Amino acid sequence: AGTIRFEDVRFSYDPDRPILQGLSFEVPAGRTVAIVGPSGAGKSTISRLLYRFYDVTGGRITIDGQDVRAVTQASLREKIGMVPQDTVLFNDTIRYNIRYGRWEATDAEVEEAAKLAQIDGFIRMAPKGYETEVGERGLKLSGGEKQRVAIARTILKGPPILLLDEATSALDSHTEKEIQDALQLVSKNRTTLVIAHRLSTIVAADEIIVLDKGRIVERGTHAALLAAG
Numbered sequence: 593a594g595t596i597r598f599e600d601v602r603f604s605y606d607p608d609r610p611i612l613q614g615l616s617f618e619v620p621a622g623r624t625v626a627i628v629g630p631s632g633a634g635k636s637t638i639s640r641l642l643y644r645f646y647d648v649t650g651g652r653i654t655i656d657g658q659d660v661r662a663v664t665q666a667s668l669r670e671k672i673g674m675v676p677q678d679t680v681l682f683n684d685t686i687r688y689n690i691r692y693g694r695w696e697a698t699d700a701e702v703e704e705a706a707k708l709a710q711i712d713g714f715i716r717m718a719p720k721g722y723e724t725e726v727g728e729r730g731l732k733l734s735g736g737e738k739q740r741v742a743i744a745r746t747i748l749k750g751p752p753i754l755l756l757d758e759a760t761s762a763l764d765s766h767t768e769k770e771i772q773d774a775l776q777l778v779s780k781n782r783t784t785l786v787i788a789h790r791l792s793t794i795v796a797a798d799e800i801i802v803l804d805k806g807r808i809v810e811r812g813t814h815a816a817l818l819a820a821g
């Protein structure tokens with residue numbers, strides 16, 4: 593389950609300025625598709641439409657054949673786990689921040705998710721400025737560590753669809769590589785839509801779509817596009 597389809601999707605923020613001009617693509621269940629393109633191409637708009645911050649002005653977006661406009665916001669957020677560029681953490685323990693993904697989770701499940709995202713060493717800590725009941729010292733988290741918390745949260749939530757919107761673009765290249773490894777682990781067997789600025793930051797995808805000015809200008813396998821430069 594979890595096939596995403598964009599069918600001739602059109603969108604504009606202002607009526608006289610089209611942003612997406614008839615966009616069609618599919619992310620088959622369990623596969624990974626990446627959208628790359630220059631700044632202003634419309635990449636973030638795609639993720640905003642999928643998450644329904646905005647609605648399409650033409651065409652439609654479906655998940656498993658169902659128009660996203662017919663799905664409640666709550667159930668959409670259950671289906672789609674989003675890892676954004678910058679994760680805002682609650683001023684509470686890392687454990688609490690991970691558990692936010694699914695409140696009913698057991699401690700063992702929270703720890704398992706933390707381990708997969710490789711943030712388990714910090715689980716009793718809290719972001720700096722917050723003192724826990726047990727008196728753990730506040731911890732200044734790096735950008736990469738924050739993304740690991742976001743990833744652990746998503747693992748715990750376990751959505752069928754993953755939306756990675758520039759999830760590593762705020763990180764230095766060494767940290768980016770580490771976080772990409774963690775993201776690849778999470779996206780395995782999960783429908784994943786990756787939004788990225790550069791092709792070089794995509795580790796693995798079944799299809800890459802190159803977007804420019806709201807249109808698809810190129811598409812193909814990862815290997816083919818890398819070979820073409």
Ligand code: ADP
Nearest residue numbers: 605606611629630631632633634635636637638
């Ligand atoms: P990308 O993610 O590829 O950089 P965006 O989807 O953010 O591109 O933006 C595509 C175009 O839409 C840009 O020209 C941008 O200025 C415009 N845009 C984005 N958000 C808004 C908005 N809220 N209102 C009006 N125009 C917007």
Ligand code: ADP
Nearest residue numbers: 605630631632633634635636637640677757758
């Ligand atoms: P990103 O591609 O990461 O979304 P942008 O610079 O395109 O970054 O947008 C940053 C924020 O500003 C977004 O929330 C977007 O909705 C808004 N925005 C971008 N372009 C415009 C615009 N032309 N008019 C109004 N809001 C905009």
